[in-house]
Amino acid sequence: MAAGDIACEPGDTVTATRCHQRQTSNLLDDPKVDAVLTLGDNQYEDGRYSEFTGRQTYADTWGRKKAITRPAPGNHEYHISGADGYFDYFGAAAGARGKGYYSLNLGSWHLISLNSEISASAGSAQEHWLRSDLGATAKKCILAYWHKPRFSSGGHGNTTSVSALWQALYRAHADVVLTAHDHDYERFALQGPSGQANANGIREFVVGTGGASHSSFSSKIEPNSQIRNASTYGVLKLSLHSGSYEWKFVPEAGGTFTDSGATQCH
Numbered sequence: 001m002a003a004g005d006i007a008c009e010p011g012d013t014v015t016a017t018r019c020h021q022r023q024t025s026n027l028l029d030d031p032k033v034d035a036v037l038t039l040g041d042n043q044y045e046d047g048r049y050s051e052f053t054g055r056q057t058y059a060d061t062w063g064r065k066k067a068i069t070r071p072a073p074g075n076h077e078y079h080i081s082g083a084d085g086y087f088d089y090f091g092a093a094a095g096a097r098g099k100g101y102y103s104l105n106l107g108s109w110h111l112i113s114l115n116s117e118i119s120a121s122a123g124s125a126q127e128h129w130l131r132s133d134l135g136a137t138a139k140k141c142i143l144a145y146w147h148k149p150r151f152s153s154g155g156h157g158n159t160t161s162v163s164a165l166w167q168a169l170y171r172a173h174a175d176v177v178l179t180a181h182d183h184d185y186e187r188f189a190l191q192g193p194s195g196q197a198n199a200n201g202i203r204e205f206v207v208g209t210g211g212a213s214h215s216s217f218s219s220k221i222e223p224n225s226q227i228r229n230a231s232t233y234g235v236l237k238l239s240l241h242s243g244s245y246e247w248k249f250v251p252e253a254g255g256t257f258t259d260s261g262a263t264q265c266h
Contacts, residue, residue: 003235004039004180006210010054020233021211023252025061027235036065039180040074040147047077049085072113073100074147101126103133108242110139116148122164134172141265144169145178149206153221154182167193173266180208183215184230191224207236232257
């Protein structure tokens with residue numbers, strides 16, 4: 001299960017009505033969940049260690065699944081120099097301090113957590129590492145995740161600084177990219193590096209619905225956007241099979257919006 005933009009800061013005076021990190025964390029109690037992927041901005045406002053561990057924040061909501069959490073950082077974690085609070089809280093699970101990118105295998109899938117908050121340009125250390133990591137995996141199904149979306153119809157829009165990461169993943173026939181940053185849910189059709197519809201492309205999900213707040217879509221809807229919702233908190237549930245995957249957006253208790261489907265790996 002995955003989502004980003006999760007926990008409000010300690011002492012937020014509107015936590016009871018606006019902040020839904022506890023409601024979304026309850027969805028993680030499904031006994032079939034093997035991994036929880038956080039998509040950045042895990043803890044507001046500044047990602048301090050004291051904020052991560054405060055009452056009614058990340059630690060006692062999503063943090064209940066810390067043992068199976070494989071995180072990615074967001075821009076709010078970098079309000080603190082070097083995202084120290086994030087690395088202190090997640091420890092080795094966050095990857096090497098100062099880098100924050102790493103990979104793991106889950107069943108027949110290769111998963112890659114990347115860092116959109118440091119250099120991701122062609123030739124950067126992160127992009128070089130990614131190409132090497134992709135070249136070394138024998139898994140035929142690949143999922144990558146980070147914070148700022150390459151494509152988004154939300155208020156923040158497209159993030160061109162991660163274009164080289166998308167290009168490397170596309171060349172390796174990756175299947176899924178998960179992002180957040182815009183506080184909404186959006187699913188895209190398979191598309192290539194320039195945003196062109198492409199049956200051999202990558203399907204991106206924006207899942208900024210972890211509980212912190214909602215935001216609205218811009219007037220410019222991206223060409224391959226298939227479904228959008230900016231009023232429901234929840235998580236994306238992915239069932240990763242050998243050679244295929246299913247997705248389902250699971251709303252918090254009382255929510256009615258959902259989205260589901262299935263696709264073969266390339």
